Amino acid sequence: MQRLTVSTSEALDRFISRVSRRSPLSDDEAAALLALPATIQRARGNADIVSPGELVEQSCLVVDGMLGRFVQMVDGRRQITAMYVAGDMCDLHSVVVPRADGALQALSNVVVLRIPHDDLRRIAKRYPAIVEAFWRDCVVDASIQSVWMANMGRLDAKARMAHLLCEIGTRLEHAGVAKRDRFAFEATQSHLADALGLTPVHVNRTLQDLRSTGFVAIGNRRVEISDWAALAAIAGFDPAYLHLDQDTVSAATAWRHAPASRA
Amino acid sequence: MQRLTVSTSEALDRFISRVSRRSPLSDDEAAALLALPATIQRARGNADIVSPGELVEQSCLVVDGMLGRFVQMVDGRRQITAMYVAGDMCDLHSVVVPRADGALQALSNVVVLRIPHDDLRRIAKRYPAIVEAFWRDCVVDASIQSVWMANMGRLDAKARMAHLLCEIGTRLEHAGVAKRDRFAFEATQSHLADALGLTPVHVNRTLQDLRSTGFVAIGNRRVEISDWAALAAIAGFDPAYLHLDQDTVSAATAWRHAPASRA
DNA sequence: CGTCACTTTGAGACGAGTCAATGACCGTGG
DNA sequence: CCACGGTCATTGACTCGTCTCAAAGTGACG
Numbered sequence: 390m391q392r393l394t395v396s397t398s399e400a401l402d403r404f405i406s407r408v409s410r411r412s413p414l415s416d417d418e419a420a421a422l423l424a425l426p427a428t429i430q431r432a433r434g435n436a437d438i439v440s441p442g443e444l445v446e447q448s449c450l451v452v453d454g455m456l457g458r459f460v461q462m463v464d465g466r467r468q469i470t471a472m473y474v475a476g477d478m479c480d481l482h483s484v485v486v487p488r489a490d491g492a493l494q495a496l497s498n499v500v501v502l503r504i505p506h507d508d509l510r511r512i513a514k515r516y517p518a519i520v521e522a523f524w525r526d527c528v529v530d531a532s533i534q535s536v537w538m539a540n541m542g543r544l545d546a547k548a549r550m551a552h553l554l555c556e557i558g559t560r561l562e563h564a565g566v567a568k569r570d571r572f573a574f575e576a577t578q579s580h581l582a583d584a585l586g587l588t589p590v591h592v593n594r595t596l597q598d599l600r601s602t603g604f605v606a607i608g609n610r611r612v613e614i615s616d617w618a619a620l621a622a623i624a625g626f627d628p629a630y631l632h633l634d635q636d637t638v639s640a641a642t643a644w645r646h647a648p649a650s651r652a
Numbered sequence: 653m654q655r656l657t658v659s660t661s662e663a664l665d666r667f668i669s670r671v672s673r674r675s676p677l678s679d680d681e682a683a684a685l686l687a688l689p690a691t692i693q694r695a696r697g698n699a700d701i702v703s704p705g706e707l708v709e710q711s712c713l714v715v716d717g718m719l720g721r722f723v724q725m726v727d728g729r730r731q732i733t734a735m736y737v738a739g740d741m742c743d744l745h746s747v748v749v750p751r752a753d754g755a756l757q758a759l760s761n762v763v764v765l766r767i768p769h770d771d772l773r774r775i776a777k778r779y780p781a782i783v784e785a786f787w788r789d790c791v792v793d794a795s796i797q798s799v800w801m802a803n804m805g806r807l808d809a810k811a812r813m814a815h816l817l818c819e820i821g822t823r824l825e826h827a828g829v830a831k832r833d834r835f836a837f838e839a840t841q842s843h844l845a846d847a848l849g850l851t852p853v854h855v856n857r858t859l860q861d862l863r864s865t866g867f868v869a870i871g872n873r874r875v876e877i878s879d880w881a882a883l884a885a886i887a888g889f890d891p892a893y894l895h896l897d898q899d900t901v902s903a904a905t906a907w908r909h910a911p912a913s914r915a
Numbered sequence: 916c917g918t919c920a921c922t923t924t925g926a927g928a929c930g931a932g933t934c935a936a937t938g939a940c941c942g943t944g945g
Numbered sequence: 946c947c948a949c950g951g952t953c954a955t956t957g958a959c960t961c962g963t964c965t966c967a968a969a970g971t972g973a974c975g
Binding site for chain 2 (some may be wrong): 429451458460462463467468471482485486488490491517520521522523524525527528529530531532534536537538539541542544571583585592625629630632
């Protein structure tokens with residue numbers, strides 16, 4: 390599944406095409422992004438890419454695999470507050486707030502591109518459309534966080550799990566690396582537990598529950614969703630909050646919908 | 653409690669002084685912010701300032717009172733994903749993502765200043781330090797959201813409540829409108845429930861539990877914290893994530909701590 | 916002085932956590 | 946080639962935090 394040869398420009402290309410769908414860029418601006426210097430880094434699952442409290446000096450573009458941002462309590466319990474897939478620039482926010490609040494950790498074997506803040510700041514300064522794009526990217530990240538928070542507060546385990554699967558699928562498809570209903574998923578059940586605010590044991594039972602509906606097969610490091618509509622209904626999934634394209638969301642549909650199963 | 657006469661420049665002043673503590677601004681830049689046109693708006697508790705799905709065209713600076721950002725499910729359940737106090741510019745993110753994901757609602761009687769996006773964009777374009785300050789403000793908001801998410805996922809009701817009280821107190825003191833252990837708090841128990849992912853009934857019981865410790869007196873639209881250290885210990889509160897000042901946080905203390913009560 | 920919003924109380928139900936053990940898989944080294 | 950250790954998935958029995966439903970109490974305001 391993992392590419393063995395990765396060109397820097399190929400990875401940047403994916404980022405640029407994703408970003409430019411919500412923040413239009415001129416040829417000059419795209420070229421400036423493409424010319425960014427970057428160093429490739431590989432890491433195994435559970436390796437720290439950024440350690441908590443660290444003073445970060447480069448941002449991190451995901452080429453392959455999945456990463457998570459962790460907030461950790463001293464008793465060892467932790468919460469994943471964001472997940473990043475190929476094409477995502479995690480840590481873009483560290484350009485303006487370099488002190489990391491939490492860890493950035495690989496959830497699978499990953500390939501990332503590290504891009505110095507200095508270079509990002511340089512092109513941000515030269516091209517106003519690029520700062521705006523970066524700023525917007527951070528705001529959309531926050532929008533995703535809001536939805537995660539609402540789900541944790543107001544949905545049960547099954548709906549939260551279904552929602553996460555729908556979101557990851559949608560984001561992977563948008564990034565052009567998989568179909569939304571059929572993708573590699575290497576994170577463990579413990580990772581899912583940390584992302585959903587559950588225990589690994591309960592994640593396991595929740596997955597069995599979902600499998601038994603027949604809507605989704607998950608296991609063997611893959612997810613296969615056989616009935617997307619049904620899964621989305623359980624989750625109350627409405628992709629508007631991902632802001633995948635430039636404000637295509639009409640006022641009427643910008644609401645999130647509660648799961649149909651809780652009538 | 654509520655001021656009857658509010659000058660626009662006085663409110664902007666508070667915003668500028670708060671922002672400039674984490675994003676240093678030149679005199680020119682501060683002057684540009686101070687010269688922003690704004691219209692005063694008053695609203696009663698539970699009034700929508702921004703409706704979900706709306707296309708927002710102005711941002712909103714809190715002069716007095718408290719506001720919340722809501723994500724709502726169609727079955728009526730809702731989650732507060734952010735709370736804003738005096739000096740906060742809520743909706744700054746709407747400058748780059750104008751379609752509102754959720755509602756912005758008054759949690760008490762409020763006075764806000766509405767500032768057109770066009771004007772914010774104009775000065776953001778002219779002064780790079782200002783875009784950076786705005787971007788940073790949004791990133792800090794997201795940092796706060798991360799901590800809320802971690803708390804919802806990994807702390808029990810009592811610790812979550814204690815944490816929220818510590819956070820609001822700290823932010824109010826930083827904004828210069830109250831002391832952190834003694835402040836007006838007009839939000840209802842239902843609002844607290846929506847913010848913490850609980851039911852109003854359980855919020856009530858949790859407050860009784862906290863009151864019985866003697867560390868905090870809450871009621872009558874006021875909060876009085878008699879033992880800050882004890883409350884902070886219950887919450888595992890470490891204000892580093894608020895990024896109140898320009899990176900004063902050392903790597904060693906950037907971790908959040910788990911509540912001492914759960915040893 | 917009644918209405919309305921908010922707070923408080925009680926009893927019972929249920930979702931999720933805890934603890935503990937077993938099972939499946941996989942890479943590694945003897 | 947197989948025994949080993951490690952990580953991850955699964956299961957069972959029991960506990961506990963929080964929800965639900967319902968009702969009553971409090972206080973502000975017209």
